[in-house]
Amino acid sequence: MSEPTGPTLLDPVQMGRPVGRLDGRRKVLGVAPYAVEHEAEGAAQAAMVASTVPRGRVRSIDATAARALPGVLAVLDHTNAPRVADGEDREFAPLQDDTVWFRRQPVALVVAESSEVAREAAALVAVEYDEEPAEVGLRPDSPRLYTPEKLSDGSESDTSAGDVEAALAAATHVVDETYATPYEHNNPMEPHATIATWHGEDAGLGDGPVLTLVDSTQGVHAVRSSLAPVLGIEPERLEVVAPYVGGGFGSKGAPHVNVVLAALAAKALAPRPVRLTVTRQQMFALVGYRTATIQHFRLGADADGRLTAISHDVLEQSAAIKEFVEQTGSPTRSMYAAPNRRTTHRVARLDVAIPFWMRAPGEMPGMFAHEVAMDELAHRCGLDPIELRVRNEPDVDPETGHPFGRRRLLECLRRGAERFGWEEGPRAPLSRREGDWLVGTGVASSTYPANAMPGNEATVTFEHGCYAVGIGAADIGTGSWTSLTQVTADALGVGLEQIRLGIGDTRYPSASVAGGSSGLSSWGIAITAAARAFREQHGDRPSEGASATAGMPDNPDLQEYALNSYGAHFAKVRVHADTGQIRVPRMLGVFSVGRAVNPTTLRSQFLGGMVMGLSAALFEESVRDPRFGHVVTQDLASYHVAANADVADLDAIWLDDDVETHLNPMGSRGAGEIGIVGSPAAIVNAVFDATGVRVRDLPVTADKLLAGLLPQRERDHVLGDASA
Amino acid sequence: MTPFTYTRAHDPASAVAAVAGRPDAVFLAGGSNLVDHLKLGVATPGEVVDVTGLALTGIEDGSDGGLRIGAGVRNSDPAADARVRERYPVLARALLAGASPQIRHQASTAGNLLQRTRCVYFQDTTTPCNKREPGSGCSAIGGYERYAAILGASPACVATHPSDLAVALRVLDASVVVLGPDGERRLPFGELHRLPGDDPSRDTTLAHGELVTAVELPAPPPGARSTYVKVRDRASYAFALVSVAALLVPSDAGDPRDAAQVRLAFGGVAHVPWRATRAEEALTGVRLTDEAIDAAVELELEAATTSEGTAYKRAMLRGTVRAALRELSTGERTLR
Incomplete structure (x- = not known):
């Protein structure tokens, strides 16, 4: 192993303290403005008209009735909407031609004096289509399946080492099963929304913003860099503002069509601001979702449970209008040791809405399949599922051969087993009953890569005895306002009260998105570099107005080490023997994520991820009706997410002596997604332990269990009548 | 709008x-x-x-030992009323099984009974629906059927009635007080809702302009026990996959599994809250073993039509009735 050449770590003074949210008071008082709440004098309101066919062409649009409605200002469609400068990315080229790529695609936009009039007018726009045959369902025999060039994490579609088929043929124990995960929708509390104001080329003194977007986004600079070329604006003259964001879960990690529509409408009505809010129903078509997957997983092991083969073949779905390829098989490549390994991805671009990032894209569905398959293997080997993982712990990253920075998976499993009261030994399904409830426990591993994104820069300026620190980062509810202030204070060696943080605005230097569990790492690297540059240039007693700006120093460790976070999930479930209803009285997550910058907000990330994992395990499923092509469970009454009553004893802890020495000066790694990785598998494994029924397609619902639940008399027989 | x-x-x-x-x-x-x-x-x-300003917000004792609940009473109020909880546990439990606390504070008694189906196609104006737009077709048939009806449905409509309260009122032999242009009338609760037939646009037998002013509950049978068991995917704020309102009068004999009277109504299975009269008859005077209950439910379901999306409801309904009657005969409540 080479000598550490990574970042020089900060001395944690403010970091590590459970500082309460600095923006908490503003949020509780309701004075922290979300996108549509920003002042925009005289703003007009826009409403989208959605296609009612899944594929075809717009034959005609009759907006006569809509235009006749008092208060309607404009109806834009492909015949009269402002042109985009670059329409290569078709998601960002709405109303440019008559093609319909998916049902619910916007085909017109109404702008009116009020949102009520806009919505009423939108309903009055009569659109006729020439419909074409569409393919909207993911089928293993789809003629549209192909091998993608790259996955969305930039890695290869297919990987192979050794001879998987020969190893499987020679294996003592084999798991050969197919797992499926459904469409899921991110559903942040705050819908996607934008206020767009087109100032024009002559705004200001010629260098002011041409366009201002107050947006709900996970990255103001991502919106700027994506849309400036689309709209034909110099990037520095596209202003994007998002100080407070009500969640995103990946769906706000890049702009979607609604932002372009708001900009086009603003251009048409310039200089009048235009406000466009995506409705909850429209969110099920326009702002991304988790792709559906069908995963063929094969594991081979010797008599001792040592893996000889790992094979993960993924079928998944993307959109005809735009490719997005979930990296479902990526985590499999580095998780466990085996001499023979392969992963493949095949994708069908269907006539449907565009999938995109949803919390732990790839890791969540991929590790669901992997960790349920491991549980099945433990069962077949007659091993404790934790012991099976101990026996397959790799020494180096199986994929790259690089050393792990610090892989503490087994410590997470052991610490969790102790805290949870895990009963060691092989599982004996259907062995515990409390009254009418069958009780089981399950475990699963978790992992998530330690990401730091390039392209971050920060500036530090001494003003009025305080340090104004600017970076175009985002706080999407995770607590970045607070944790970044702590990082900044330690980077400058001062107290929190001396820091004036500025984020959520393109007036601050470039920053990567709040996504991929990379935000705090990436931004903190730049902030620390700027603080160090500031001290080098201006010392400890800077003069008023002293300033320094810096980007991210090179970090050769990123090429030399495999840097990942790890975790262990434990779940207890109860299944009602008569009705099949499932309840989860207890969940425990133990994580290794490096140093806790803010224990309070860190814990919230873990708990939120675990609740989302519970929700994915038992509830979440977007039902796409193949006859129509759109999601019919398109509101929060029919698309179920976990409610308060579903969450009982929920516990998240972390290895508190953890310091990541290779990634960033804070000693931290990201924590936004690892809570949802593996937690669905822990629950599914616990359901099997309780009932003896193995469900391999999410979500696990009562009806899927009922068919497999043994009748009372046979259950009594299995249980030896002990608890009858 | x-x-x-x-x-x-x-x-x-x-x-x-x-x-x-x-x-x-x-x-x-x-x-x-x-x-x-x-x-x-x-x-x-x-x-x-x-109509929220009308004085229809009282819960009053009836002369016969029953209770009269005003049409404007908010759902949370009877759920918390001591008389309701003591005499009609099935009613309090059904109310608490519905919606969320916020919605229960807002929703009225009559509005709960007259709420419309949550069939996703009914609520989506871009898909055909005979209930919303007569003659356009039924999208639920062959579509998303998880919440669809298996009893009393028609080729025109497989929607289910979403109310929990209505299922409870069905076993309590309640009646509905209705005011129309020609004055007041009373109808048995079982005559309020109607099956879809070839006109699913009408949910009830009420004429246009008729206003429900109250629901009247007769005194429960002496010694009656009652409960409501609702099966749903998540633990709150979800409509029933199936639900069961059960009322049981124990017999004078020693074994608590012997019932003098059993009343059952099902939710989540029909266009109306479904009174399971055939199952009731089969269980009257019979020891309530799991086998007897399963056979009685199957008897009720002889008229059922299931599809791939609703096939699970048979086993779930059997299990839910077992759980409800076991609770009433043992006094042990295992499902909430």
């Missing part, structure tokens, strides 16, 4: 007159269903008559 006029009624008779006199007028009570429909374009009334 289509523009409409809004008027606030000050007495029941004028409210009835206002709605009866205009075909596109509707009553507005708690609004927890109607306001959604206004936003979705499912309802496009020309006039909305607000």
